[in-house]
Amino acid sequence: MITRLLVFFCLLALPGALSAQExxxxxxxxxxxxxxxxxxxxxxxxxxxxxxxxxGNLEECRKYAEDLLAEAEHQNNGYYKCQAYLSQLLVAYNSxxxxxxxxxxAILVGLSRQEKLYDIMxxxxxxxxxxxxxxxxxxxxxxxxxxxxxxxERLSNAAGILEASQALSNLYRATYRKEQAVEVLxxxxxxxxxxxxxxxxxxxxxxxxFVYPEINEGPKWxxxxxxxxxxxxxxxDNGYRTELPMLLILYASYVDYYxxxxxxxxxxxxxxxxxGFYPEVNSPLYQIIFDRKACGYYCGTQQYExxxxxxxxxxxxxxxxxxxxxYYGIFPLKAFILYKLGRYAEAADHYRESIVYNDHLQTGxxxxxxxxxxxxxxxxxxxxxxxxFRFSLQLYMLILLILALLVVGGFIFxxxxxxxxxxxxxxxxxxxxxxxxxxxxxxxxxxxxxxTTIRGPLxxxxxxxxxxxxxxAGSRSEQQxxxxxxxxxxxxxxxxxxxxxxxxxxxxxxxxxxxxDTEVSSLLAGAASxxxxxxxxxxxxxxxxxxxLFMADLDAARLQQVFETLLLPPKTRSxxxxxxxxxxxxxxxRVAGSALAQGQPPQDIVIRNEINRMLVTRFGGSYTISExxxxxLINLTIPIREVIRV
Numbered sequence: 244m245i246t247r248l249l250v251f252f253c254l255l256a257l258p259g260a261l262s263a264q265e266x267x268x269x270x271x272x273x274x275x276x277x278x279x280x281x282x283x284x285x286x287x288x289x290x291x292x293x294x295x296x297x298x299g300n301l302e303e304c305r306k307y308a309e310d311l312l313a314e315a316e317h318q319n320n321g322y323y324k325c326q327a328y329l330s331q332l333l334v335a336y337n338s339x340x341x342x343x344x345x346x347x348x349a350i351l352v353g354l355s356r357q358e359k360l361y362d363i364m365x366x367x368x369x370x371x372x373x374x375x376x377x378x379x380x381x382x383x384x385x386x387x388x389x390x391x392x393x394x395x396e397r398l399s400n401a402a403g404i405l406e407a408s409q410a411l412s413n414l415y416r417a418t419y420r421k422e423q424a425v426e427v428l429x430x431x432x433x434x435x436x437x438x439x440x441x442x443x444x445x446x447x448x449x450x451x452x453f454v455y456p457e458i459n460e461g462p463k464w465x466x467x468x469x470x471x472x473x474x475x476x477x478x479x480d481n482g483y484r485t486e487l488p489m490l491l492i493l494y495a496s497y498v499d500y501y502x503x504x505x506x507x508x509x510x511x512x513x514x515x516x517x518x519g520f521y522p523e524v525n526s527p528l529y530q531i532i533f534d535r536k537a538c539g540y541y542c543g544t545q546q547y548e549x550x551x552x553x554x555x556x557x558x559x560x561x562x563x564x565x566x567x568x569x570y571y572g573i574f575p576l577k578a579f580i581l582y583k584l585g586r587y588a589e590a591a592d593h594y595r596e597s598i599v600y601n602d603h604l605q606t607g608x609x610x611x612x613x614x615x616x617x618x619x620x621x622x623x624x625x626x627x628x629x630x631x632f633r634f635s636l637q638l639y640m641l642i643l644l645i646l647a648l649l650v651v652g653g654f655i656f657x658x659x660x661x662x663x664x665x666x667x668x669x670x671x672x673x674x675x676x677x678x679x680x681x682x683x684x685x686x687x688x689x690x691x692x693x694x695t696t697i698r699g700p701l702x703x704x705x706x707x708x709x710x711x712x713x714x715x716a717g718s719r720s721e722q723q724x725x726x727x728x729x730x731x732x733x734x735x736x737x738x739x740x741x742x743x744x745x746x747x748x749x750x751x752x753x754x755x756x757x758x759x760d761t762e763v764s765s766l767l768a769g770a771a772s773x774x775x776x777x778x779x780x781x782x783x784x785x786x787x788x789x790x791x792l793f794m795a796d797l798d799a800a801r802l803q804q805v806f807e808t809l810l811l812p813p814k815t816r817s818x819x820x821x822x823x824x825x826x827x828x829x830x831x832x833r834v835a836g837s838a839l840a841q842g843q844p845p846q847d848i849v850i851r852n853e854i855n856r857m858l859v860t861r862f863g864g865s866y867t868i869s870e871x872x873x874x875x876l877i878n879l880t881i882p883i884r885e886v887i888r889v
Contacts, residue, residue: 269296287314287323294330300525305334316889321358321790324889325351329363332370341374353762353792354889356769365395365403372410376417384414386757390800397773401438405431409443412450421458425451441478445489448474452496456503468496488529490520495536502540510540527560534560538576547583554580743850749857756798756861763793763802763830763881767823770806779812779819786824792887793830797862802881805855809877811838829864830881840868840875855879 272293279286290311297303312327328351335343348371355364368391375384388410395403408431415424428451435444448471455464472493494517501510517533524530534557541550554577561573574597581590748754764785771781785791810819819836834840839852856866863882870876 356765362402369406774810
């Protein structure tokens with residue numbers, strides 16, 4: 244139980260009491276701060292260093308972070324704004340303030356993406372993901388962690404890969420997939436040594452020390468303990484005692500290992516070493532872990548009075564952290580100790596309270612997860628069946644083409660004309676018949692254009708495959724060219740079919756959306772960075788103050804998809820100009836030079852524009868295509884829930 248607390252709330256920093264060296268560093272920084280006059284970068288640098296140096300005292304760290312944010316806003320410095328928000332986030336994270344964590348993380352993700360400070364962006368993103376575990380929103384947590392990992396890999400950002408991997412390991416542990424957690428941690432440990440900071444390396448080791456005994460990996464456990472011990476004692480002296488909390492965890496794990504193996508002499512020696520570091524660690528979470536393992540040793544050696552003292556101390560610390568689940572989770576152990584001391588009535592009371600609370604907790608959690616799984620299963624089943632049906636329909640249309648169009652068109656025309664003739668008079672029937680004719684003609688044109696769009700790459704694939712199969716392609720270079728052409732045409736064909744399927748889902752109202760609070764301008768900036776090449780430039784002209792964040796309730800992945808298709812350049816060299824302005828909590832985006840704004844676009848462009856229009860409309864916005872001075876323009880609007888000036 245207590246291990247869960249530590250995993251979730253002490254990973255991003257390593258708080259501890261300020262050492263004498265750290266106090267000296269702080270004092271020298273304060274002297275330097277007093278000598279700075281006016282508003283300059285040196286003042287922000289000193290305040291940032293003070294916030295990091297004083298993290299062992301969360302309230303003091305919070306004060307310096309607030310001063311840094313005020314100074315950075317006064318000087319309009321995006322880098323130090325991010326540093327200030329990061330320190331505030333770490334304080335909230337290690338203070339177990341869920342609402343504050345989510346609020347600060349949302350602002351920091353948008354701001355750091357805007358400033359291209361991706362290491363900070365991924366750290367803030369991970370904070371938000373970790374707190375989803377506590378709300379037992381496991382499915383959304385896993386999707387978000389994998390989305391974070393995908394973006395980190397796309398940006399080739401090692402820090403982001405490390406943060407996302409640790410978030411995934413936390414999820415796997417919380418959902419009892421502990422072997423997967425170990426696999427993820429072992430895979431990223433070499434990357435942490437190459438590119439990670441001290442806190443990241445220690446966090447990964449810490450998680451491994453907790454999960455190895457949970458999967459009965461005794462040899463790996465003791466090997467990890469010895470490797471971690473060697474790593475800590477080989478750290479250079481940099482004036483900070485960041486290793487103190489981890490030394491306490493290290494010897495707590497040694498005590499646990501030797502206790503489980505009944506090696507009482509080595510367990511006692513490890514306990515004595517840990518007790519030597521205990522007073523210097525000003526972190527209840529780490530002290531709780533040590534007290535819990537010490538209690539296990541005293542129980543194993545039948546020193547039940549000492550065990551009771553340790554468990555009472557751990558209970559007091561857990562209660563101070565307002566962790567009700569972990570508080571009652573320790574009750575069975577205290578009940579056992581009381582039983583061994585002959586205090587049977589007290590033992591029975593603790594057992595009873597623990598059972599009642601656990602039944603309540605498990606019933607609620609299981610019910611919540613069951614309903615969530617049921618909803619997701621039903622939704623996925625419906626979408627799967629719809630996708631299968633529509634894919635089969637597209638294949639059937641592809642094979643039959645003209646015959647299917649004629650039969651379906653004639654049948655629809657006949658049914659609608661007969662139905663209208665029965666219910667209306669002759670005059671009304673003529674009007675309705677004409678409308679149906681026009682609709683049928685439009686549908687026939689659409690299907691004909693689709694069939695033409697599909698037939699071209701399909702014929703190329705079939706012809707190239709037949710040439711390869713009949714060995715008509717003579718030289719190796721010609722065979723390679725044909726293979727490349729087949730792959731390219733197959734990809735084009737698959738893209739058209741996927742777009743048709745997306746359009747069908749949208750028209751049927753069966754597309755699933757993940758609506759949440761999202762910062763819009765950072766999505767646009769991210770799409771621009773993906774689409775920009777040496778031959779085609781993308782210029783974004785915002786008509787609002789710098790460092791403005793636009794928060795909206797929408798599906799971030801779908802809107803990112805719209806932005807990326809909007810910024811597709813023509814096949815020639817070009818500059819895509821994007822103008823962005825904000826008015827009445829509506830974000831207006833105007834794109835000039837996009838390939839989607841051609842005068843006579845092919846059918847695949849028509850389909851993509853229709854998909855974009857329906858997606859933006861779903862989010863409450865608008866999507867139109869126009870022409871001005873011979874230039875194709877795309878205008879879209881996105882309603883904004885909140886505008887934040889940072």
